[in-house]
Amino acid sequence: MEIDRVDGRTANQLRPLACSRNILNRAHGSASWSQGDTKVLAAVYGPKVGTKKNENPEKACIEVIWKPKTGQIGKPEKEYEMIVKRTLQSICVLTINPNTTTSVIVQVVNDDGSLLPCAINAACAALVDAGIPLKHLAVAICCCLADSGCVLLDPTKLEEQKTKAFAYLVFPNLTLSILPEGSLKVEGEPVEQAIITSVTQGAMSVDDYLHCLERGRAASAKMSAFLRRSLPPQNPSDSSRAG
């Protein structure tokens, strides 16, 4: 790729990933996830008895609390909470522990771009660490659209600000054996094609978006492999680990 990135990466290159689990003593599950200089710490408490108001008591409820690096939470953090919550809801098996609440606390340690994807990855690793039953894992990635139409993966904060548009995409990381019937396959298209979550900012053409989707999907395979490598089962009877 001819495009120059500030840190010398190629357009498709991700920043170094790091994940460590079980780092907090009191939490039922915890994990830290970093992509380059962006680092997020996630802790899981629960399942606790009872659901919050307006939640369906026949299902398990997930609560996400977003803690920014500094200051009070505002509208963007509220939106992040909602997106992380709904993304985690879609990967958890909510019918196993009805009328319970699982709290996921997301603490931003450092923000250098791709913050929301990093938080989703951290939360997902923390859920695995806590032994919450999951349908499959999720991997999140940020694709950035440069002015030239090039797609840059995993942008830094500077790149996010400079480019005209970016998309946060979350893909499932699953093995084919655990598919629920019918819901994931349409006309025999491979399952990895699907997205769980998509959030975009900035104007782009539809073709550019589909291009982002393709690139993100390709990169998510690498991240999936990394996530699975960094989450070895702690004991053989650990049934929480998907796949």
Next chain:
Amino acid sequence: MGLPDASGDLSSEVEVDAFRRLFPLRFCERHLSESIRPDGRPLGRARDTTIALGAVASADGSALAKIGSTTMLAAIKMEVMTPSMESPDEGCLAIDFHMPPICSPIVRPGRPAEASPVVSKQLSDTISSSGMVDLKELSLVSGKAAWMAYLDIYCLDADRALFDAALLSAVAALSHLQFPTVSLNEDGRVVVVVSEEDGGKLEKEPVNREKRKLTLKSIPFSLTCILHKNYILADPTAEEESIMETLVTVVLDSSSQLISLYKPGGPVLANTSVIQDSIALTRQRVRELQKILDEANSGMEVD
């Protein structure tokens, strides 16, 4: 065995209303298999939409938008402010979305609804991403005075598709916006001329006599769809949203640029063909909404 089978047997015996309450998902799915929605719409059709401009007389721009029974009231108040040092020749647009307890049984007085900051953030992201409002147009005197536009959107009836209705009302209010007349006072400050003085002769020359309306470049329009199994349901009602959880909101502008593709999780995953289908539905909807907005605007000019 399980509930679905039981409901299958019961469906011929119980009354329709009882069936609808007891097995809402089953009720909906039986409609969907016949390619129709419980309210009689085909799957891809949005509800009837109306826009009334100038609903709030005291505001500088306002609009009441209805999509089905979802009702949004948007109003803009303009104030003169000193622009910030970083952008001396730009004004400011502050967008806030309110969900008062009147709109839905879920919202309780005192504590704000969970959805309202999220919709609010989505609205400001969408409007800034689309580049619809050129903030430079909100400047009065570079470095000295600029417009601060407060755009407030009130949800009066939340029959879901909140974001669609909120964006439509916001866009309509911006298209209806008329800048108030301002003039320089004795201290050299820019002040808004009170309308009573308009009839009488002005002591000072107004600063902005000729420029009274905002030029809107590409206007964004949105469509929310529910994904359920293989079905795509455009413009869901509150009943549909409560039983099927996967939502996709697509925002396209008048030149078919993708402003936002928003899918916050949900049990159904979206593959490329589903995304393309929902974008195609949105394209149709954008044309409809553009027409409705143009008609509302031309109706205003006749008055």
